[in-house]
Amino acid sequence: MRQIVLDTETTGLNPRSGDRIIEIGCVEILNRRLTGNNFHRYINPERDSEEGALAVHGLTTEFLSDKPKFAEIANELRDYVSGAEIIIHNAPFDLAFLDSEFERLNIPRFVEHVEMITDTLAQAKEMHPGKRNSLDALCDRYGISNAHRTLHGALLDAELLAEVYLAMTRGQNSLTIDLALDAASSAMGRQLEQIELAEIIVLQAAADEIAEHETVMNSLDKEVKGTCIWRSLVPPA
Template sequence: MRQIVLDTETTGLEWKKGNRVVEIGCVELQERRPTGRTYQCYINPQREFEPGAQEVTGLTLEFLADKPLFAAVADEFLAFIDGAELVIHNAAFDVGFLDAELARLGDGYGRIRDRARVQDSLELARQRYPGQRNSLDALCKRLGVDNAHRQLHGALLDAQLLAEVYLALTAGQSEIGFAAPTPEQARADAAALPTAPLGPRPRVVVPEHELALHRARMAAIRERAGSCVWDVLEAPLSLEAEPA
């Protein structure tokens, strides 16, 4: 699956007030692996920044004065994201701004969701960490993503950080080919195993410290992936601790 992790920088917080996009940054993932392909462009917004917005990005109108208008980069940008799944933190913000820019170009350009699926990483984070701060900086800290070099907001830098955060946030058994089987699948797999003549079964005794490690590992998988293959087996093996 092709995914594009995307971020924008803007002149203010609301596109409905006429604020514009000043930077777009994208990072491409293929089957959850960075391909090395990125897309980044600065855009002349043809308007002033709102108070505070300029300090967040460090961009100035003087710097953006010779940059292309959105109309000049629209086709190249849309070709980069076309058919992909977009991963965006607080997607309503970025998609709203991009749709507003496309609307200025005419009906023929449509909307972002006409060209790409959208996954909101902020919603994923809120599901994983309800009641906690889920800003990009907070998630970097929580998930061990190094963002020490992020002194200002930049679309490409933030997209690169978000790509790392997203991969850590969604890492789990189903993402690496270990999707949990249904009970029916588990029974079918068991029935397909070769049988051997019945005989005395060895008694497996697990030392208490190994049993504790096993339980801790299963708990970590449940917390990270939301489920564990062990839990769906109809009759899991029982582990008997070795007497102290």
């Protein structure tokens, strides 16, 4: 299935109070490989960003003033994600904003245009309970460099999340290999079962070896001030 890793930047935290999407970044994955067929748009939200949000993404009202409005890119976005599995970190946040934008345009909810939604935050919490599971924390955990991430950006974060997702789900790659190995092991086991064992040759200890062994046992008896445990073992018949 075609997979799309998606991230947004917004003017604030609450679409119900009028906050809008200002950037969308999408990264395409086919057969667990990044294709380079990405989707990235800056959007004029027709309002200012809240101070806290501006500190996170750094996208000023002036920079966004000549960018297209969401209505101008909505159909292009729908066509791009159509029928794909959408991978989002903390999916309820982004979906709330996308649904709010679609509702303004009388377009059905975002989820109705795609095959399924995968939330990597929920996935990470199941895999790493009790640990920090932010995108930065997951990058550290899986050895993915995010040193160039001074500010949040939708496309940059989607690219990082794509690498994190592939690292988190790496075990899926080895499924067919594991099955092949299991089959090979079973075949080898069957071959071994068919081989007749050679005659077992038992070499008896020589008299001098028995005497040397007895000397060692006596020294052990002396050290434990009694009878060492080896004396209690009954030799096989």
